[in-house]
Amino acid sequence: MSFWSSLVQTVAAVLRDRGLALMFVAAVPAYSFFYPLPYATEAVREVPVVVVDRDASSLSRDIVARLAAVPAVHVAGTATAVGEATAALAGGEIGGIVLIPENFARDVARGTPTAVTAFGTGAYPVQDKAVLGSVGAVMQGVATELGGARLAREGAPAAALQQAARAGPVFIDQSLFNLAHGYGSYVVAAVGILIVQQMMLIAIAALVGTWLETHGGTLFGPVPPGWRGFAGTLTGFGVFAFLSLLYFIGFVFWLQDYPRGGNFGGALTFAALTALTFASLGIALGAWFADRERAFQVLLGTSVPFLFVCGIVFPREAMPAPVNALALLIPTTPGIMGFVKLNQMGATWNEVRPEALNMAALLLLYTLLAAWAMQRRRATATAAR
Amino acid sequence: MATVVPAGFRAVVARELRHLGRAPWDQALLLWLPAATLLLLLWVFTAGVPVGLPVAVVDQDNSAASRDLVRRIAATRGVAVALRPTSLEAAQPAVRSGAVYAVVHIPADWERDRLRGAPSPVALYGNAQFFLVAGIVGGDVRAAVSSMAFDRAVMAEARFGDGLAHSARRVDSVQADLRTLFDPALSYEVYLGGTLIPAILHLFCVVAAVSALGREFRDRTVGDWLRAAAGRPAAALLGKLAPVAVVYLGLALATVATLAGWRGWPAAGSLGLWLVAIAMLMLASMTIAVLMVGATANLRAALSLTGLYVATGIAFSGFSFPRAAMNDLSQGWGSLLPFTHYLPLQQGQWLGAAPPGTWAQGMAGLALFVVVPLAAGVPLLGRALRQPARWGHR
Numbered sequence: 001m002s003f004w005s006s007l008v009q010t011v012a013a014v015l016r017d018r019g020l021a022l023m024f025v026a027a028v029p030a031y032s033f034f035y036p037l038p039y040a041t042e043a044v045r046e047v048p049v050v051v052v053d054r055d056a057s058s059l060s061r062d063i064v065a066r067l068a069a070v071p072a073v074h075v076a077g078t079a080t081a082v083g084e085a086t087a088a089l090a091g092g093e094i095g096g097i098v099l100i101p102e103n104f105a106r107d108v109a110r111g112t113p114t115a116v117t118a119f120g121t122g123a124y125p126v127q128d129k130a131v132l133g134s135v136g137a138v139m140q141g142v143a144t145e146l147g148g149a150r151l152a153r154e155g156a157p158a159a160a161l162q163q164a165a166r167a168g169p170v171f172i173d174q175s176l177f178n179l180a181h182g183y184g185s186y187v188v189a190a191v192g193i194l195i196v197q198q199m200m201l202i203a204i205a206a207l208v209g210t211w212l213e214t215h216g217g218t219l220f221g222p223v224p225p226g227w228r229g230f231a232g233t234l235t236g237f238g239v240f241a242f243l244s245l246l247y248f249i250g251f252v253f254w255l256q257d258y259p260r261g262g263n264f265g266g267a268l269t270f271a272a273l274t275a276l277t278f279a280s281l282g283i284a285l286g287a288w289f290a291d292r293e294r295a296f297q298v299l300l301g302t303s304v305p306f307l308f309v310c311g312i313v314f315p316r317e318a319m320p321a322p323v324n325a326l327a328l329l330i331p332t333t334p335g336i337m338g339f340v341k342l343n344q345m346g347a348t349w350n351e352v353r354p355e356a357l358n359m360a361a362l363l364l365l366y367t368l369l370a371a372w373a374m375q376r377r378r379a380t381a382t383a384a385r
Numbered sequence: 386m387a388t389v390v391p392a393g394f395r396a397v398v399a400r401e402l403r404h405l406g407r408a409p410w411d412q413a414l415l416l417w418l419p420a421a422t423l424l425l426l427l428w429v430f431t432a433g434v435p436v437g438l439p440v441a442v443v444d445q446d447n448s449a450a451s452r453d454l455v456r457r458i459a460a461t462r463g464v465a466v467a468l469r470p471t472s473l474e475a476a477q478p479a480v481r482s483g484a485v486y487a488v489v490h491i492p493a494d495w496e497r498d499r500l501r502g503a504p505s506p507v508a509l510y511g512n513a514q515f516f517l518v519a520g521i522v523g524g525d526v527r528a529a530v531s532s533m534a535f536d537r538a539v540m541a542e543a544r545f546g547d548g549l550a551h552s553a554r555r556v557d558s559v560q561a562d563l564r565t566l567f568d569p570a571l572s573y574e575v576y577l578g579g580t581l582i583p584a585i586l587h588l589f590c591v592v593a594a595v596s597a598l599g600r601e602f603r604d605r606t607v608g609d610w611l612r613a614a615a616g617r618p619a620a621a622l623l624g625k626l627a628p629v630a631v632v633y634l635g636l637a638l639a640t641v642a643t644l645a646g647w648r649g650w651p652a653a654g655s656l657g658l659w660l661v662a663i664a665m666l667m668l669a670s671m672t673i674a675v676l677m678v679g680a681t682a683n684l685r686a687a688l689s690l691t692g693l694y695v696a697t698g699i700a701f702s703g704f705s706f707p708r709a710a711m712n713d714l715s716q717g718w719g720s721l722l723p724f725t726h727y728l729p730l731q732q733g734q735w736l737g738a739a740p741p742g743t744w745a746q747g748m749a750g751l752a753l754f755v756v757v758p759l760a761a762g763v764p765l766l767g768r769a770l771r772q773p774a775r776w777g778h779r
Contacts, residue, residue, distance in 0.1 A: 043710070175512060
């Protein structure tokens with residue numbers, strides 16, 4: 001079978017299969033609208049907190065008013081004691097409790113050390129960080145102003161006070177990439193690649209499995225495909241994976257206004273390499289499963305582990321070495337890292353060399369595996385006939 | 386005993402077990418693959434808290450003070466100074482290639498400008514594309530810079546007399562006391578392992594139940610299945626799901642025992658209430674499978690629905706990005722997913738010590754995911770069982 005006729009037949013087979021054509025063509029767009037939804041707001045906001053103001057002074061009310069103005073938190077109620085709100089915190093109904101102690105304003109005026117206490121919840125660390133960070137920032141502002149007032153009282157010269165008031169921050173935390181610290185910009189940039197991989201692996205393996213069951217398709221029909229026919233099939237599947245990847249890095253990132261296009265030429269090249277790797281692994285899995293539905297059953301549960309071992313969510317430095325080694329066998333491991341570097345971080349081709357080499361090695365490995373599995377299945381089928 | 390358990394039910398269970406004995410793939414899907422995945426997820430997070438994340442420091446001041454700051458940064462738990470480039474330009478490729486997560490820049494004449502009274506800031510150029518890492522690195526570098534600023538403020542304050550201890554009290558007299566209750570160490574084994582493992586267990590349970598039911602439709606063996614149940618659909622359904630229930634209640638028990646026992650994060654609330662909640666989640670998983678197979682009578686379509694409904698569910702549950710921060714549509718969709726209702730029940734009993742009243746309220750919500758799919762799914766499945774023309778579609 002020639003390369004081109006096999007490629008065309010593969011594409012035709014995909015589009016003819018009513019159940020799987022949707023998986024190949026419509027599933028990635030469907031997920032691309034559905035998955036970013038929870039992160040549409042990008043920033044953590046409106047985490048509910050309960051305020052326990054035991055001081056009830058103008059200073060304490062000022063602190064509560066400042067806290068209420070912070071977008072990350074929402075003052076959802078007040079209580080007269082911390083104990084009244086701990087059950088709601090444990091039950092996950094609120095994200096934090098802020099306590100302003102009795103005689104807070106008096107102690108501040110006297111110079112007696114005192115503190116506003118914030119309780120966050122480790123059961124929801126993102127909320128915890130939002131609550132503690134907000135209270136910390138508000139209190140830093142209050143402390144700076146009170147410190148200036150104290151200096152004036154102690155008789156510091158006016159010039160020194162002015163200088164202190166005008167002084168810039170001692171520390172700046174500026175992100176180089178994902179400038180807005182968007183949560184969706186971080187999650188979806190990674191998960192988008194995973195979605196394409198999982199959909200393509202399932203769809204390709206399901207179709208190849210169907211071919212095996214029915215002794216049909218380009219790979220398992222009566223005519224041996226030869227290496228040209230095999231390459232055409234691989235490329236035919238690769239076209240769908242390639243278009244899905246382009247749809248994500250070109251259209252979805254633009255539509256959602258995520259960081260994108262850092263090194264588009266590099267991303268295109270990497271997408272071609274990645275698409276063929278997805279296709280080769282899909283064929284290998286399909287030839288192994290030899291069943292139309294098996295890929296759904298096996299791969300649905302792998303998405304979460306695949307995401308968390310790739311190193312973008314949880315750092316590689318903190319994972320056991322064998323986990324990192326195993327992760328190198330999954331295309332999303334170099335895939336997610338490579339695409340984030342190219343699209344979001346604008347890396348040069350040289351700077352993604354480890355990912356490109358890893359992906360190329362996987363392409364070679366899975367192409368050989370797929371060809372071997374195909375040969376074996378054909379041999380068994382012939383022997384049985 | 387034999388008279389208490391109907392013969393049809395026993396026959397269906399026996400038939401299912403015979404099938405599992407003959408079909409290694411189905412056996413693996415039911416038990417071995419989920420067990421292996423759960424262990425892998427557990428293994429990923431065993432380190433608990435990331436330490437020694439590599440950063441680059443560009444020290445263009447080269448004063449005793451800047452060297453002190455670099456030492457303080459290197460001394461934090463989360464960060465390791467891996468590179469010392471001489472300029473920001475030289476540091477950029479190291480960030481883009483992933484060799485370091487961030488660059489700390491101490492500008493030239495940093496110490497001199499401070500002594501002049503016109504301080505310039507230390508800048509951390511982080512990478513929020515690695516959100517979790519950026520949080521750890523940002524917090525630790527900020528802490529190092531703050532500790533140094535505090536020491537200097539105390540030294541300056543000491544001009545006014547009373548010694549260092551008193552000046553420290555004066556400088557720091559108004560504080561924010563920030564505390565994390567429930568998992569105060571913010572261990573990622575608890576945070577990610579503790580939430581992802583039950584979520585994956587829930588997904589595998591739906592897949593297993595969908596596969597067990599849907600297989601009969603795919604293979605057109607519904608007639609044989611019903612015959613084993615002596616024509617009684619209830620016995621057919623219960624016998625079918627019994628092995629799934631045994632395996633997944635066992636895996637749920639093992640999950641709780643692993644997290645609360647072996648890994649050493651005991652339940653602050655009630656272990657019993659947590660177990661009831663996770664058992665209810667498994668039950669809901671099976672009834673959702675009944676609905677999906679009943680609605681489609683097609684194994685592939687039911688599995689596709691499982692992917693859309695269950696596999697994406699964790700993102701809407703608020704386990705990381707809070708539900709309060711989501712838009713209304715996402716909050717609404719999230720409330721239609723059982724895991725969203727399960728999560729606060731688990732976190733309340735495991736990490737917090739939520740009162741039984743809160744638990745009961747949450748359980749009522751979770752129980753709806755057993756009742757509703759059952760009420761809708763059983764008639765649908767019953768209809769599909771009577772329509773041989775719909776069997777065998779793939």
